[in-house]
Amino acid sequence: MNLEVHRPEGVRLQKVLASAGVGSRRKCEVLIERGAVKVNGQVVDQLGVRVDPHAVVIEVRGKRICVDDGAITVVLNKPKGVVSSMQDEQGRPDLRQYVEGYDARLFHVGRLDADTTGVLLLTNDGELANRLAHPTHGVSKTYVAKVTGRVAKTIGTTLRAGVDLDDGPVRVASCTILDVGKDHSLVEVVLHEGRNRIVRRMFDKVGHPVEELVRTQFGPITLGTLAPGAVRELNREELGELMSAAGL
Numbered sequence: 001m002n003l004e005v006h007r008p009e010g011v012r013l014q015k016v017l018a019s020a021g022v023g024s025r026r027k028c029e030v031l032i033e034r035g036a037v038k039v040n041g042q043v044v045d046q047l048g049v050r051v052d053p054h055a056v057v058i059e060v061r062g063k064r065i066c067v068d069d070g071a072i073t074v075v076l077n078k079p080k081g082v083v084s085s086m087q088d089e090q091g092r093p094d095l096r097q098y099v100e101g102y103d104a105r106l107f108h109v110g111r112l113d114a115d116t117t118g119v120l121l122l123t124n125d126g127e128l129a130n131r132l133a134h135p136t137h138g139v140s141k142t143y144v145a146k147v148t149g150r151v152a153k154t155i156g157t158t159l160r161a162g163v164d165l166d167d168g169p170v171r172v173a174s175c176t177i178l179d180v181g182k183d184h185s186l187v188e189v190v191l192h193e194g195r196n197r198i199v200r201r202m203f204d205k206v207g208h209p210v211e212e213l214v215r216t217q218f219g220p221i222t223l224g225t226l227a228p229g230a231v232r233e234l235n236r237e238e239l240g241e242l243m244s245a246a247g248l
Helices: 013-019 025-033 126-133 155-161 198-205 236-245
Strands: 037-039 058-060 073-078 117-123 141-148 163-165 168-170 174-180 184-191 210-218 231-233
Touching: 013 025, 013 037, 013 058, 117 126, 126 236, 141 198, 155 163, 155 174, 163 198, 168 198, 184 198, 198 210
Parallel strands: 117 210
Antiparallel strands: 037 058, 073 117, 073 231, 141 184, 141 210, 163 168, 174 184
8 A cells, every 4th residue: 555644553543533522433534534524634535544643634525634632722701800811810800710611721823812702612732723813824703892982994994994092003913894884783703812902902993992802713613502601611623723723
């Protein structure tokens, strides 16, 4: 067998896929035979292939799967008034209460200020956390802001061009006006960075202070129907997508 990824001492590929939650062993065999599985970018369509699951990148239909049983990443719909700290020295509500049921030591990926709600990721994977938080990897973050006043149709052009803040310019990847009322407007923005209170400061700069702010998406992970204060563990497919977004 001439496949570079084949390791005679490794684990059968269909077993690795099944263990990662892709499906039953038979379903995984069918996926392999149909050419839906890649290992290190190479299509594998033979059932005899063995791999070292911790030394290769495995994709199913273009989506990376996670095979690290020790890696845990959860998404929290952070409620208003909760600070992004695992132990707040001032005694304010923090994140400990949401991870008490996990044996692993989880820590938050980036921060949301106390008044901002929505998607906050917590993980025990240090490399993943660093890559998601570091601006060089440009992982997108989507926010919906309720702002004061009637925004002009040109606000998207202004924010995409960029505005100057005290710690440097900021520009959005996209801006969508969702609603314009008499005294308030609803605007969705997508950014590739996460400086402190950056969305609030950006809207302050253009004359529309934020009244309410929710992060609805971090990379491929969406808020969905997750209730405020609720936590759910990401499945292996979601973890794979998140790792791909982080360049892992």
